[in-house]
Amino acid sequence: MTFKVLLQPSGRSFDVARDEPVLAAAIRQGVGLPYGCKDGACGSCKSRLLEGRVIHGAHQTKALTPAEEDGGYILTCCATPQTDLVVEARTVPGAGEFPVLKMPTRVSAIARPAPDVAVLRMQLPANLQFRYHAGQYVEFILRDGTRRSYSMATAPHNAHGGIELHIRHMPGGKFTDHVFGAMKEKEILRLEGPFGSFFLREDSTKPIVLLASGTGFAPIKAIIEQLQFKHSEREAVLYWGCRSRADLYLNEWAQEAAISMPRLRYVPVLSEPKPEDAWQGRTGLVHHAVMADLPDLSGWQVYACGAPVMVESAQRDFVARCGLPADEFYADAFTSEADKHGG
Structure with missing residues (x-):
């Protein structure tokens, strides 16, 4: 069963499966909505529900307070529709422009410019055209299915088959302990992206x-x-x-x-x-x-x-x-x- 979501004021619409968060459906169909963490923590995807009903998954109250929820606001990253919806949300030109891809990636270099910072150079598959906006992020998919998100520190024209990621050591962190411990060059990891609506708005001339x-x-x-x-x-x-x-x-x-x-x-x-x-x-x-x-x-x-x-x-x-x-x-x-x- 699917529901229809109509975005205002853009007039764009897309379908959402019954148990699918609104944002996940938008990303899947190349619809540019604002978002950050995809995890109910940052509030970047906060939008106003004009018509319809949703159920919210787990999220932090600082991202969406009970008062905001009572006032008709939703987090599209963890709101699943129960009916057709009309949602007031800024569409972000370019946010859904490039396909989200899953790919293997190889660690080609590890540098330590500070005691608790690693700069990883990740080599992408030669036969893959990975397109993104400067400022977007990728997610490592770990063996147990959990994910870790890191912004790309490389503009697209500089990627040349590889991207740079800056990783701070969080002691006790499953992934960063590995990066600062056993990780070696040539290690292969799984990556998905691009994600995020954080990138330069090039239609503006403002400082x-x-x-x-x-x-x-x-x-x-x-x-x-x-x-x-x-x-x-x-x-x-x-x-x-x-x-x-x-x-x-x-x-x-x-x-x-x-x-x-x-x-x-x-x-x-x-x-x-x-x-x-x-x-x-x-x-x-x-x-x-x-x-x-x-x-x-x-x-x-x-x-x-x-x-x-x-x-x-x-x-x-x-x-x-x-x-x-x-x-x-x-x-x-x-x-x-x-x-x-x-x-």
Whole structure:
């Protein structure tokens, strides 16, 4: 049995199987809806249900509060229809543009630019045309069927059969313990993607704030490569927040990008610099540095990626205190498995 979902205001419609989440059906049929984690943790897919009934699967109350649910909001990633639906949701041009593929992938290189960060180079099948937008992510499918999501740090034109992923070690994490332990070059893993609606809106000419914390730098790096490749004339400022100097694991890359791209500025911000860092740069919370430099964001777009607390704080403060239009904040919150399960 299938139900029909009608999206407003776009007028697009698609079919959803009885036990299938709305978002999964949209991805399967190439319909571009906004989303992030696909797991009920980030709230990126929040939409308003205008007509019909859904049942929600497990999700976090910070992604959808009981009051929001009572007010008619749903999370498309974990809402399964009980009737035909009419849903008010922004469609994201390009989000469903490229087919989602499952593929084997080989570890071609492992680098450790910081003690708790691994940069993996993953070789893709030579006979496969894997297409994606800079900023999107892929999922490793582990042997037991569980999944781990990582943003691609490589713009599509630089992929040449391989993509770069930045992985932070989460001690006790099933996958990252393996990456930092037994993983060797030539290991083969299964991968699926591309996923996500976090990528550059190229139809805009607005100046851009690129806001990253920790390994949230990965998709921001891909977006910078894309801006450079397209010879973009848009002004862009990269703010990268980390705890200490060692955590700025591609600091030289970012400095060189700012030198080679006259429209790009780079502002690293450390929240807890160590005495041995001899840090002369900016300190504090990274989104506060943005607010200090750019108190009026009314004419800007923001692309934010990193820890959920940073993304949520930036979204709230930029809109409330800096005049950023709410629909010009694009985000990908890096929800870990612990975040997703509330502990």
